[in-house]
Amino acid sequence: xxxxxxxxxHYGTVAAVAGVDLEIAAGEIFCLLGPSGCGKTSLLRCIxxxxxxxxxxxxxxxxxxxxxxxxxxPVNTVFQNYALFPHLDVAANVGFGxxxxxxxxxxxxxxxxxxxxxxxxxxxxxxxxxxxxxxQRQRVAIARALARLPKVLLLDEPLSALDAKLRxxxxxxxxxxQARLGIAFVFVTHDxxxxxxxxxxxxxxxxxxxxxxxxxxELYERPAxxxxxxxxxxxxxxxxxxxxxxTAVRPERMVLGHGPxxxxxxxxxxxxxxxxxxxxxxxxxxxxxxxxxxxVPDNGVEIAxxxxxxxxxxxxx
Amino acid sequence: xxxxxxxxxxxxxxxxxxALPFALIVAISFGEATQGAPPFDWSFSxxxxxxxxxxxxxxxxxANAARIAGTSTLICLLVGYPMALAIVRARPxxxxxxxxxxxxxxxxxxxxxxxxxxxxxxxxGFVNAALAEFGLIDAPLQLIANEFAVHxxxxxxxxxxxxxxxxxxxxxxxxxxxxxxxxxxxxxxxAFWRVTFPLSLPGVAAGALLVFIPASGEFVIPxxxxxxxxxxxxxxLWFEFFQNRDWPMACALxxxxxxxxxxxxxxxxxxxxxTR
Numbered sequence: 354x355x356x357x358x359x360x361x362x363h364y365g366t367v368a369a370v371a372g373v374d375l376e377i378a379a380g381e382i383f384c385l386l387g388p389s390g391c392g393k394t395s396l397l398r399c400i401x402x403x404x405x406x407x408x409x410x411x412x413x414x415x416x417x418x419x420x421x422x423x424x425x426x427p428v429n430t431v432f433q434n435y436a437l438f439p440h441l442d443v444a445a446n447v448g449f450g451x452x453x454x455x456x457x458x459x460x461x462x463x464x465x466x467x468x469x470x471x472x473x474x475x476x477x478x479x480x481x482x483x484x485x486x487x488x489q490r491q492r493v494a495i496a497r498a499l500a501r502l503p504k505v506l507l508l509d510e511p512l513s514a515l516d517a518k519l520r521x522x523x524x525x526x527x528x529x530x531q532a533r534l535g536i537a538f539v540f541v542t543h544d545x546x547x548x549x550x551x552x553x554x555x556x557x558x559x560x561x562x563x564x565x566x567x568x569x570x571e572l573y574e575r576p577a578x579x580x581x582x583x584x585x586x587x588x589x590x591x592x593x594x595x596x597x598x599x600t601a602v603r604p605e606r607m608v609l610g611h612g613p614x615x616x617x618x619x620x621x622x623x624x625x626x627x628x629x630x631x632x633x634x635x636x637x638x639x640x641x642x643x644x645x646x647x648x649v650p651d652n653g654v655e656i657a658x659x660x661x662x663x664x665x666x667x668x669x670x
Numbered sequence: 671x672x673x674x675x676x677x678x679x680x681x682x683x684x685x686x687x688x689a690l691p692f693a694l695i696v697a698i699s700f701g702e703a704t705q706g707a708p709p710f711d712w713s714f715s716x717x718x719x720x721x722x723x724x725x726x727x728x729x730x731x732x733a734n735a736a737r738i739a740g741t742s743t744l745i746c747l748l749v750g751y752p753m754a755l756a757i758v759r760a761r762p763x764x765x766x767x768x769x770x771x772x773x774x775x776x777x778x779x780x781x782x783x784x785x786x787x788x789x790x791x792x793x794x795g796f797v798n799a800a801l802a803e804f805g806l807i808d809a810p811l812q813l814i815a816n817e818f819a820v821h822x823x824x825x826x827x828x829x830x831x832x833x834x835x836x837x838x839x840x841x842x843x844x845x846x847x848x849x850x851x852x853x854x855x856x857x858x859x860x861a862f863w864r865v866t867f868p869l870s871l872p873g874v875a876a877g878a879l880l881v882f883i884p885a886s887g888e889f890v891i892p893x894x895x896x897x898x899x900x901x902x903x904x905x906x907l908w909f910e911f912f913q914n915r916d917w918p919m920a921c922a923l924x925x926x927x928x929x930x931x932x933x934x935x936x937x938x939x940x941x942x943x944x945t946r
Binding site: 423425429432436437439452 | 853854865
């Protein structure tokens with residue numbers, strides 16, 4: 354559905370995107386994940402048509418859209434701050450993109466109603482954006498972006514402006530919505546939990562490059578680089594064999610109480626369903642994640658630890 | 671208590687510099703002209719207002735003032751809007767320079783700048799000399815002492831008062847709104863009319879008032895650049911005051927002008943509370 358070939362984008366001397374190749378299938382939820390400044394938003398803006406890449410080609414549904422302005426592209430965007438038109442009511446916001454389509458008034462009104470029902474804002478057509486809550490505004494932004502029936506929906510940090518509880522609900526709703534519509538969703542987020550929870554595949558970005566593209570579980574269990582391993586969840590990194598690269602072990606794969614290594618308990622952090630035990634050892638700082646109901650070791654106690662060899666992963670860089 | 675400390679000086683200033691003088695003007699407008707000093711007697715007569723309403727000279731001057739100020743305001747808007755938009759969209763360093771250039775004329779006295787226009791526009795002036803030099807005209811063009819020159823002078827003098835409030839509103843406009851419009855299939859021209867312009871209306875209204883109100887009462891520009899045919903109210907007012915020494919009539923004219931100018935101000939207030 355979307356194919357990016359060798360996309361690069363510079364601002365002055367800074368490379369925001371430094372050579373990205375990517376294919377996104379119709380009907381998948383793809384997430385661009387990375388810290389701020391990694392180029393994920395620039396890349397999304399290239400797909401949306403708000404930035405023109407310096408190098409590379411963008412294909413949408415088999416058409417080269419690299420030089421196509423945003424208003425001609427068959428994609429729509431949910432902006433980070435929603436960018437609702439403050440002078441228009443909810444219905445006019447949702448209908449804004451329909452004005453340039455060959456539709457009569459009745460069909461337009463019907464589409465607006467459908468979109469508002471889709472995001473459960475049926476009774477809100479006459480409200481102004483200022484009269485809505487943050488969550489409602491976000492749903493208007495989604496309805497407005499979907500009204501033109503795009504083949505791809507781009508979402509720039511769509512959940513970041515919502516509070517924690519609403520965020521979790523909304524992300525479930527987005528997944529349901531995507532399943533119902535069957536179009537591709539391309540997300541940008543810096544929140545790894547969010548990315549893991551909703552994505553079919555994730556592309557982890559660092560310094561303008563995609564470091565790894567994989568399904569969430571694959572990304573977590575088999576990270577390609579130290580950066581990916583550290584960005585997605587917690588990880589223990591030890592010097593690799595012969596001092597080259599790293600040996601990586603996830604905290605929940607560590608075994609506490611027996612094993613070849615000795616560590617001194619520094620601190621225990623109780624997180625409800627899990628408890629994190631921090632150890633100082635000859636291998637450096639070690640994090641062990643245990644079930645919350647496991648016995649609590651006292652601080653300062655020496656304790657043996659280790660891991661089964663099959664759970665460790667070698668990271669060359 | 672604290673608030674009073676801050677509000678009181680401003681309040682005292684408004685009272686002493688605006689409210690009291692204006693009350694005095696209104697009071698004198700009901701008086702009668704005499705030969706003494708000051709050249710009026712206190713009384714309560716509506717004769718001046720009756721004359722104002724019955725004499726075509728005054729009505730005509732008010733209408734001229736409103737018409738010339740109105741067209742000048744429109745021209746200021748048409749010229750100033752693209753300027754403000756260009757400044758907002760310029761690179762940040764360039765933007766400061768452009769704003770500086772908009773304000774630069776204020777460094778020279780208003781009166782001197784209007785005199786400079788006289789030097790440019792008069793039959794032996796710079797413009798005619800240049801056109802004759804290039805053989806474009808045989809006889810000097812009548813560029814001064816007409817409404818064209820008055821419009822030119824007003825637009826020139828008040829353009830910054832249109833550009834600056836427009837700049838202030840356009841600068842606050844969220845750039846992502848235009849991107850959202852483009853995203854929704856709306857090209858630049860239509861996006862301007864559907865998004866940028868409606869959201870800049872408070873700036874348009876503020877700029878229009880800042881131009882229209884002083885331009886309506888303008889005296890210097892019509893006096894120096896205008897002709898005898900369509901006097902504006904400011905000039906008639908000046909004439910009543912200094913030539914005729916009819917202070918009560920001049921005050922009645924000033925009161926009528928202030929009352930008429932209150933109309934657009936009230937409309938602006940309505941607009942602002944409606945958009946909120």
